Amino acid sequence: MGVRVKLRYDKHIALYRHIAEEFRTRIAKGELPPGTRLPTVRALAREVGTTRLTIHNAYRELQADGLIESVVGRGTFVSPQAQPTAQPSFSERLEPDSVLSDLHRLQQAKVLHNLALATADPTLFPYLSFWACLESLKPLAREVFGYGSVMGEPELRVALGELLEQRGIGADPSEVLVTVGGLQGLALVCRALAEPGEEVLLEEPTYLGLLGILKQFRLKPLPVPLDPEGPRLEVLEALLKRHRPRFYYTIPSYHNPTGLRFGESKLQRMLELSQTYGFTLVEDDTLGFLSYEKTPPIPLYALAQRTGLKAQVVHLASLSKVLMPGLRIGYLVAPPPLLERFTSLHNVSDITGPPPLLQRATAQFIRQGGLKQHLKQVLPIYQKRRDVLLQALSRYMPPGVHWSRPEGGFSCWVNLPRLFSNLELHHQALAQGVAITPGEAFLVQADETMHVRLCFGAQAAEGLEEGVKELAKLIRARVTHTQT
């Protein structure tokens, strides 16, 4: 049976045209990818209730356009050349889920200057050296296709333990849990630490993915505003006095989306507050290795170990930004009793983490020094892009526009006067070939400023400069417009 056809009739257009159009649209949308088998002429004629000739004509038209092709004895298929044309667009809602979808669509689409994605640049992936690690596992092919271990492959946990040492964290392999990307770990921690209806602390702005998870699990966010050094501690402490938050989700080492590094005295105080008020600090270190500074920041987990403070810290990270997202490898570190809870929940809801094959290949890649080598190559490139972005902002943006100065990670946070209605700026920018992320999706509460996240990881220097220039033009025009 396979593909089914729904038709909207219009008497004035020949039926075969309708049918051809229906397929054309669905192929363009990507709903029928290359290789999809179309119904036989006979079957489709019966389904639509028309003659075989009509279907023949429709297929002939699609064939003439190179969208479908017949393989003798096998059937009619969507051509390999028929690439869907994803339309970059923004949905009208600024909820985390719809913005996430928008970002996914932007990833597939062709945009001239794409400053919307806080991802690594795929053209810089160390895919060839990684592939060599993969190939070396061929003699173990049988065992890497089994279920694997709930906590993650031992080899990878050993390798991650060594990686964590580079972040100043002492962790046994038995204290490391491997997850499917960072998000599975975050979802696990949220579910394990809080019940629906309970409150959790977070920074304002914060990671988009967290807001989506909180909404899904019905956890109530208590936002803590930031200053250039990190969370405003007097607000944090006031909240702790009036609420009983289960945990505080924080991104101290290159905060997403601002790129800020929190000051060490702030970290010290956060640990003390965790000890005093008895809440868990959930530290997201996904960007910790993406440092453009001489001395990378110390994670809360390492500081707790160093100071011996009785704070409870969970350390979350992922290789998606630092290495390649297609590995789907995230990991978390926690003290034994907490880790046991996470592992048991993981066992029930996910069975295991990412495929053992990719875990083992990643372990080898890390232990052979591949990740170190990769970071040595890409960090100067990303740093350069950061510099280009900041220079372009200084050069083109009109007064009244302010931005953060990221010391690591992939993104910069821009505040501008509310000159545009909600998504207007984003739509206009997209029309000029510039994609940016609506900053409101990172906030619990909108304020009187308009927010934009600009990402410099996946865009080459020239594109960044041009993108900022176009964006500044739109803003300047509106400033002049509103002043007159």
Next chain:
Amino acid sequence: MGVRVKLRYDKHIALYRHIAEEFRTRIAKGELPPGTRLPTVRALAREVGTTRLTIHNAYRELQADGLIESVVGRGTFVSPQAQPTAQPSFSERLEPDSVLSDLHRLQQAKVLHNLALATADPTLFPYLSFWACLESLKPLAREVFGYGSVMGEPELRVALGELLEQRGIGADPSEVLVTVGGLQGLALVCRALAEPGEEVLLEEPTYLGLLGILKQFRLKPLPVPLDPEGPRLEVLEALLKRHRPRFYYTIPSYHNPTGLRFGESKLQRMLELSQTYGFTLVEDDTLGFLSYEKTPPIPLYALAQRTGLKAQVVHLASLSKVLMPGLRIGYLVAPPPLLERFTSLHNVSDITGPPPLLQRATAQFIRQGGLKQHLKQVLPIYQKRRDVLLQALSRYMPPGVHWSRPEGGFSCWVNLPRLFSNLELHHQALAQGVAITPGEAFLVQADETMHVRLCFGAQAAEGLEEGVKELAKLIRARVTHTQT
């Protein structure tokens, strides 16, 4: 810093022995896998508060046992030969989560006759032909390490669409969602269709993994008992009259754990009830392809399409049992509005499914006919094992023991008189080298019978015969014992 040491002091034993013992235990438990770096002698001496000589002595002892080794200039590591010796055991609780952990441990452990695991036999994995598909993707290495598509790689959705056709299901690639194993799909569906506190229908017994998920999401199970033809419909209808269940999770094509195939008239009636009472049928077809019959069963989804009944059906499946679990590939099919809800939730909580690399390789494997070929090879082997198991049961089991006659899948459901207290039989069997699954973990409510699941997929014929013989011996002994 790395590995940390916790010591239990006993004045009568030399400290270096203590230290060696601590490492020995942790290596045996698998907490310190091969390759783990041990602290330097200096660092550990400082941490423990002893002399370097003491640590030297401890390390020398471990080295003599071949458990650790020093690499000049790099440090001291757990030896590659130091394999953990996982102890097979059963925890005292019969909750889904602890039984799941027990099963995982049983997978790693060496058990003489392992009848506990409802998995495919790893020695039958088509890993070499799969590896060829993997290698053919090398020219695409860069793109397969990116994020990939939220719904799953288009190539794989096309291939799964064709696979579904073999089950009689007509589905566009756009109606297929790829998930990380079958469990991620099941969790997604549960969360999307029901709110905490709401009721869901399921069969008694049912898939262990579902019970774990229901507990986690606080969904209340409404069990429907089975007869040899499927669910007892008068009970189902009575429940529907008094409750408002959100969905009915069902395993019609080789029910797990009984191996039964539901009769088509039952399926027809289930669809009618779904239409009348407005609940969703969530059909788990994970075992649908593992058929030892001439005519495989028709899925509910296909029957709904064929009859045109306005029932709402979601079709869940996975390649873990049919192909290899290490691919972590599951998939689901649903009508467009439902699928959209699942996809949007998937986007927020998982970002994407399994790694694109493995999705693409699997697509190729399926489209080249690899799966068809594989099933042709293994189905006769599994069928033979099923026959051996059933013959052994007839031959060795005393009167009063009853079992199902599986027509597909990997497991057989055994009822016996309650001669043993809770886990006693399982512990005794394990002591005789026979692992079985406690059947109570598949039930919402225990009854006066004792239940055992026996699996024949991963155990060769001789092991099955021996296993059943040993088990029957224990049961016979107890029958005699209780009768005297």
